Amino acid sequence: xxxxxxxxxxxxxxxxxxxxxxxxxxxxxxxxxxxxxxxxxxxxxxxxxxxxxxxxxxxxxxxxxxxxxxxxxxxxxxxxxxxxxxxxxxxxxxxxxxxxxxxxxxxxxxxxxxxxxxxxxxxxxxxxxxxxxxxxxxxxxxxxxxxxxxxxxxxxxxxxxxxxxxxxxxxxxxxxxxxxxxxxxxxxxxxxxxxxxxxxxxxxxxxxxxxxxxxxxxxxxxxxxxxxxxxxxxxxxxxxxxxxxxxxxxxxxxxxxxxxxxxxxxxxxxxxxxxxxxxxxxxxxxxxxxxxxxxxxxxxxxxxxxxxxxxxxxxxxxxxxxx
Amino acid sequence: xxxxxxxxxxxxxxxxxxxxxxxxxxxxxxxxxxxxxxxxxxxxxxxxxxxxxxxxxxxxxxxxxxxxxxxxxxxxxxxxxxxxxxxxxxxxxxxxxxxxxxxxxxxxxxxxxxxxxxxxxxxxxxxxxxxxxxxxxxxxxxxxxxxxxxxxxxxxxxxxxxxxxxxxxxxxxxxxxxxxxxxxxxxxxxxxxxxxxxxxxxxxxxxxxxxxxxxxxxxxxxxxxxxxxxxxxxxxxxxxxxxxxxxxxxxxxxxxxxxxxxxxxxxxxxxxxxxxxxxxxxxxxxxxxxxxxxxxxxxxxxxxxxxxxxxxxxxxxxxxxxx
Numbered sequence: 001x002x003x004x005x006x007x008x009x010x011x012x013x014x015x016x017x018x019x020x021x022x023x024x025x026x027x028x029x030x031x032x033x034x035x036x037x038x039x040x041x042x043x044x045x046x047x048x049x050x051x052x053x054x055x056x057x058x059x060x061x062x063x064x065x066x067x068x069x070x071x072x073x074x075x076x077x078x079x080x081x082x083x084x085x086x087x088x089x090x091x092x093x094x095x096x097x098x099x100x101x102x103x104x105x106x107x108x109x110x111x112x113x114x115x116x117x118x119x120x121x122x123x124x125x126x127x128x129x130x131x132x133x134x135x136x137x138x139x140x141x142x143x144x145x146x147x148x149x150x151x152x153x154x155x156x157x158x159x160x161x162x163x164x165x166x167x168x169x170x171x172x173x174x175x176x177x178x179x180x181x182x183x184x185x186x187x188x189x190x191x192x193x194x195x196x197x198x199x200x201x202x203x204x205x206x207x208x209x210x211x212x213x214x215x216x217x218x219x220x221x222x223x224x225x226x227x228x229x230x231x232x233x234x235x236x237x238x239x240x241x242x243x244x245x246x247x248x249x250x251x252x253x254x255x256x257x258x259x260x261x262x263x264x265x266x267x268x269x270x271x272x273x274x275x276x277x278x279x280x281x282x283x284x285x286x287x288x289x290x291x292x293x294x295x296x297x298x299x300x301x302x303x304x305x306x307x308x309x310x311x312x313x314x315x316x317x318x319x320x321x322x323x
Numbered sequence: 324x325x326x327x328x329x330x331x332x333x334x335x336x337x338x339x340x341x342x343x344x345x346x347x348x349x350x351x352x353x354x355x356x357x358x359x360x361x362x363x364x365x366x367x368x369x370x371x372x373x374x375x376x377x378x379x380x381x382x383x384x385x386x387x388x389x390x391x392x393x394x395x396x397x398x399x400x401x402x403x404x405x406x407x408x409x410x411x412x413x414x415x416x417x418x419x420x421x422x423x424x425x426x427x428x429x430x431x432x433x434x435x436x437x438x439x440x441x442x443x444x445x446x447x448x449x450x451x452x453x454x455x456x457x458x459x460x461x462x463x464x465x466x467x468x469x470x471x472x473x474x475x476x477x478x479x480x481x482x483x484x485x486x487x488x489x490x491x492x493x494x495x496x497x498x499x500x501x502x503x504x505x506x507x508x509x510x511x512x513x514x515x516x517x518x519x520x521x522x523x524x525x526x527x528x529x530x531x532x533x534x535x536x537x538x539x540x541x542x543x544x545x546x547x548x549x550x551x552x553x554x555x556x557x558x559x560x561x562x563x564x565x566x567x568x569x570x571x572x573x574x575x576x577x578x579x580x581x582x583x584x585x586x587x588x589x590x591x592x593x594x595x596x597x598x599x600x601x602x603x604x605x606x607x608x609x610x611x612x613x614x615x616x617x618x619x620x621x622x623x624x625x626x627x628x629x630x631x632x633x634x635x636x637x638x639x640x641x642x643x644x645x646x
Contacts, residue, residue: 017400018407019388019498023614024587024607065342065644073641077340082634084341091628175342176644264347281604284347291346298625302618305414311405318396321388321499 006031008040009307016310017318025280026303029258033300036231036256037140044304045140045231047094047297049290050131050221051078051085054101054214056150057109058192063185064150065176071149072103078147084287085145088294092301094143099131101148101213110154111192114209116216121208125220132224141231143260143297144221145290146214146238149175152265155241157189157210159267161198162244163274166190172237172266203248211245218242219249226253233300235293236263236286240271247275260296261285329354331363332630339633340641348603349626352581356623359554359579360463367627368463368554370417370620372613373454373544374401374408377424377537379473380432381515386476386508388499391429394472398426401470407610408468411617415624417466422454424471424536433477434515437532439539444531448543455547464554466583466620467544468613469537469561472498475588478564480512480533482590484521485567486597489513495560495589526571534568541565542572549576556623558616559586559609563594570598583619584608 003011009031014020021027034040053075059068077083078098081090089096101124107115116124135142152174159170167189173182196209207216219242225232226246234243234257246253254275262269262279264286272279280299285292313320326334332354337343344350357363376398382391400406401421404413412419424447430438439447458465475497482493490512496505519532530539542565548555549569557566557580569576577598585592585602587609595602603622608615636643 016407017397017405018610022498022587022608022610023407024609026606026608067642067645070642073639074340077634077639077641080634080639082340082632082639084339084346084629084633087629087632088625090632091625175345264345281606283349283604285345285349286347287341287345295622295625298621302411302414302621306407306410309405309410309413310407311400311403316396316400316403316405318400319390319393322390 005038005040006035009034013307015312017313017316023306026306029280029300029303030307032258033231033304037229044301047141048135048139049085049089049094049096049143049145049294050099051096051145051147051290052099052101052214052217053103054148054212055103055106056148056154056212057106058111058153059150060109061111061188063153063188064174066149068149071147074147075103083289084291085289085294088291092294092298094294094297099217101217107212110210111188111195114196115154115211116208118208121204121216124213124216128217128220129224132221133228136225136228136230139230141233141297143233143235143290143293144218144239145235145288145293146218147289148212148214151212151214151238153185153189154210154212154215155238156267157192158206158241158245159271160189160193161206161210162200162248169270170267203245207245215242219245222246223250223253226250226256230256231258232256233258233260233293233296235260235290236288237265237268237271238288240268244271244275258296261292263292328361328363329358332357336630338635340636340639346629349629352603352623352626353630355581356554360552367624370464371458371462372408372412372417372419372466372468372617373422374419374468374470374613375422375424375537375540376426377471377535378426378429379471379477379535380429381434381476382473383432384434384511386511387473387497389472391472394470395426397470406612407614408612408617411614415617415621417617417620422540424540430535433533434511437519438477438534439531441527441531444527444539447536447539448546451540451543452547455544456551459548459551459553462553464556464620466556466558466613466616467541467562468558468611468616469541470612471535471537474535474537474561476508476512477533477535477538478561479590480515481529481564481568482594483512483516484529484533485523485571492593493590526568530568538565542568545569546573546576549573549579553579554581555579556581556583556616556619558583558613559611560588560591560594561611563591567594567598581619584615586615
């Protein structure tokens with residue numbers, strides 16, 4: 001019977017000149033990545049980063065520390081190469097793509113009406129499903145990030161509905177709300193959920209009522225990447241909310257997902273727990289844009305280089321353990 | 324009054340196009356490094372790695388999972404480029420130096436007699452003080468690592484004496500002891516401390532009785548680097564034990580030290596607490612060789628590139644917070 005990829009990878013890891021398991025999380029990354037690729041010795045990954053950008057009508061309720069115009073301004077910053085994600089992608093040799101999901105055309109205000117129509121939602125998903133399948137031809141690992149002023153509000157609303165948690169447990173400070181504004185944001189989410197009475201058993205309808213275009217796009221990308229062999233490296237709270245929606249649509253779709261970091265946004269750790277997954281690191285980041293996913297892709301390169309280039313005990317003529 | 328370097332760095336960090344503080348630990352690294360360099364915009368660091376290797380007579384007591392010959396074999400592996408630290412230094416563009424501190428000439432067995440004479444100890448320290456001062460001419464940041472079969476035993480003994488902790492709280496599994504061997508190792512350390520009755524107020528004498536040549540060498544390097552402006556990036560438990568000895572000799576010597584990671588070796592977290600410092604990450608590594616320090620140097624490069632290359636709100640014409 002052929003051994004599993006994970007067993008082959010572990011055998012090689014244990015043959016390398018180091019105490020067994022002594023590279024800790026770096027060894028786990030190698031096993032995880034090779035298992036996703038179905039290859040015990042994959043080439044160094046061709047790395048992409050997809051940053052989905054959208055605007056949100058709910059910003060008119062004053063739920064963000066920054067004005068809505070910042071979405072467009074930050075998109076211009078991405079084009080100019082001056083944002084955090086540009087620097088990280090240059091540093092780690094990641095090919096970055098910025099995906100316009102309706103910048104300047106905000107979704108409707110979810111506290112008054114459904115954010116998107118069912119048709120808009122389905123279209124966003126279908127479009128980015130195709131994008132993921134194309135990405136799988138070009139890249140071995142793709143980070144997913146987002147940027148959209150106000151988008152922690154729909155993300156927390158979606159998490160609340162699917163996990164059955166009150167907004168006080170899913171909403172956080174986003175880009176930096178004070179206590180008063182955080183309470184206001186929680187009240188807005190409560191009001192939106194009371195208005196739409198969403199049914200968690202119908203994830204497409206929940207996404208239409210409470211989501212946003214970039215959240216739908218990332219949901220589509222995750223669904224499209226599933227079963228292609230592309231390793232999908234997820235960033236923070238909003239990206240993981242898209243993963244939650246995708247998971248409710250297709251419970252097998254996260255088999256190729258790598259959860260990079262646990263961010264400082266309040267709901268993120270709870271969301272990772274809800275998904276039953278563990279992130280690889282926690283540096284207290286809460287920037288979005290795919291920044292945590294980019295750092296993860298850098299660490300994955302480090303881990304894979306160790307795995308590929310270290311000498312074995314036999315090659316280096318180093319004695320193995322005595323006990 | 325001129326503003327402090329830290330205040331200048333924080334002002335620039337807060338002017339960059341991201342929510343305030345949203346790069347988490349990466350921002351802390353930038354402030355820390357710039358403060359050490361006394362420069363609010365230091366150049367990208369020229370990076371060195373010094374791996375101190377030595378042999379220990381106490382291995383004849385069976386305190387390690389690997390035979391003593393492995394020290395020499397691993398030193399040959401370093402020369403051949405096949406060890407973890409070689410791969411990491413190539414990957415992160417770190418200039419690696421391997422320092423022979425008596426490979427094949429083990430210290431005396433500390434459970435029977437003092438490991439080193441006072442003269443040997445002083446000589447090791449003086450020699451590597453000079454090495455650190457030379458390193459400060461060539462590098463901006465230097466990692467410190469070690470390799471020496473058996474060296475977690477003297478390290479735990481030293482930590483026990485200086486912190487007044489029983490060996491059961493300072494000794495760990497090293498390169499992979501089972502429960503029975505760990506209990507044996509603890510008993511050996513207890514016996515050594517009972518034999519020498521070391522006086523924590525005389526750190527040079529404690530180091531001679533219970534230390535090792537690479538531990539003395541790293542102590543000297545840390546003392547020599549102090550007040551030169553060289554940023555010293557410390558690796559795991561054994562390196563931090565040298566930092567503890569150095570700190571007992573000169574309480575100001577850690578002002579330029581960066582504690583990279585908290586390893587999986589039992590005593591390391593407790594030792595960091597004892598020193599009153601916080602490590603930047605914990606990936607469950609316990610390999611030694613400077614491996615955690617190398618990953619830290621890689622993350623420091625990432626953090627500094629973000630700091631240097633990100634656009635400010637003004638440059639990118641992005642609006643600042645509304646509240």
